[in-house]
Amino acid sequence: MNGPEILVGFAPELGVFVPQERRGGPTRAVTDGASTLGHVVESLGVPLTEVGALVVDGREVAAGHIPAAGESVRVCAVRRPQPVPGAPLRFLLDVHLGTLARRLRLLGVDAAYESTDIGDPALAARSAAERRVLLSRDRGLLRRRELWAGAYVYSDRPEEQLRDVLGRFAPRLRPWTRCTACNGTLRAATKEEVADVLEGGTRGTYDVFAQCGECSRVYWRGAHHDRLEAIVAGAMEEFGGAQALA
Incomplete structure (x- = not known):
């Protein structure tokens, strides 16, 4: 210049x-x-x-x-919380933010995630087509003009990333309602409905189940539940009163 x-x-x-x-x-x-x-x-x-x-x-x-x-x-x-007008508040995360995607889904936030590197043009195009806020630590990706909306994730630590996104966008939290694997919606399921995918020990120990309506994955309060419950409790205590602005 x-x-x-x-x-x-x-x-x-x-x-x-x-x-x-x-x-x-x-x-x-x-x-x-x-x-x-x-x-x-x-x-x-x-x-x-x-x-x-x-x-x-x-x-x-x-x-x-x-x-x-x-x-x-x-x-x-940008001011926080940041309004995202014109569409339900939904996110798209790039290949490097898998843990953040799973934690957002754990809290019931609509968080699509690309588990493979599909390239910046395809990510930006999906953001525009589905009207999703693209979350990334790639500054070049966030400069692409075809993006519908985007946000830089400032930390490389998942717990700080989660607080950053929840504080910036104030999404409505509905814990335990989304599949952490595929982002589908969970429904309550009886033991009989899911018995064919359960191992013997699980069938004998647990009685409460949920199943994803998209990928059919089954969930129950297993060995990792206490750790997940701590993540949910912390997020709900700090951000549970916030209402989505979009």
């Missing part, structure tokens, strides 16, 4: 995306005189999925604003 020079300042929450020298006060950036402010912000490292208001000389502008020489720009982070 070799055109008008502007001043750009980023909210502290966006510091993870920008070089150290841009994390303090406003710093100078040179534009090409034709690119939009949204393009300039992304060229400086910040995906627009993470940007809230863009404030130029004290007034809020759209991402399509063309910067002029001498303008002072403040790039704000």
Whole structure:
């Protein structure tokens, strides 16, 4: 770029995306005189999925604003909880977020997940076709224009990832209603209905079962239930009162 020079300042929450020298006060950036402010912000490292208001000389502008020489720009982070208008709140997670997908499903959140790397164009296209918020730690993927909506997952630790997503989007939580394997809806099932897929010890020990209406997987309160119950209890205590905004 070799055109008008502007001043750009980023909210502290966006510091993870920008070089150290841009994390303090406003710093100078040179534009090409034709690119939009949204393009300039992304060229400086910040995906627009993470940007809230863009404030130029004290007034809020759209991402399509063309910067002029001498303008002072403040790039704000998205507000939380973040509304997602126009569709039921549903998610799509990339291949690297399998544990997060299973934990969201455990809480009854609609979370589609690609267990194989289908490529960025296909993921973005699915987000648009199904109107799902794409969750990813891939900044390049979140810059794709065909995305319907997206969000960067800031941590690489599943427990922190879950808190990040629940705090940002405030989805309605309905624990134990989704299949953690395929995202299908669970229904109550009698022992007789699922007896043919149970091992002898399970048949003799447990009486309460649920079955997925999509993949037919059977669930019961087995050896890992206490660990899962702790995840559910923690999420419900912190986020259970939140209502989905979409």
